Amino acid sequence: MLSNLLSYDIHPxxxxxxxxxxxxxxxxxxxxxxxxxxxxxxxxxxxxxxxxYHLRHRACQDCGFYKGKQLLSxxxxxxxTQEAPAKK
Numbered sequence: 001m002l003s004n005l006l007s008y009d010i011h012p013x014x015x016x017x018x019x020x021x022x023x024x025x026x027x028x029x030x031x032x033x034x035x036x037x038x039x040x041x042x043x044x045x046x047x048x049x050x051x052x053y054h055l056r057h058r059a060c061q062d063c064g065f066y067k068g069k070q071l072l073s074x075x076x077x078x079x080x081t082q083e084a085p086a087k088k
Contacts, residue, residue: 044053049065059065064072 043056045056046052047054047060047063047065048068049070050060050063052060052062054060054062059071064070
């Protein structure tokens with residue numbers, strides 16, 4: 001079989017059914033690439049009004065304040081949290 005392949009001038013490293021090892025990605029390279037795929041914890045800020053935690057650049061869901069100004073009334077903020085659609 002090898003003599004037939006050599007008669008067609010096919011390089012012995014590219015035999016049918018063998019894998020090419022020069023393009024292989026090692027475990028170390030794969031793990032280094034995936035080292036940045038970890039999920040980070042959400043960044044939280046402290047509300048200046050009620051001292052509760054809220055997501056950055058968003059109004060506090062407890063009191064409706066953002067940067068010392070009231071953006072949502074208390075009933076609006078409570079309704080917004082209660083009406084959030086549940087994921088199925």
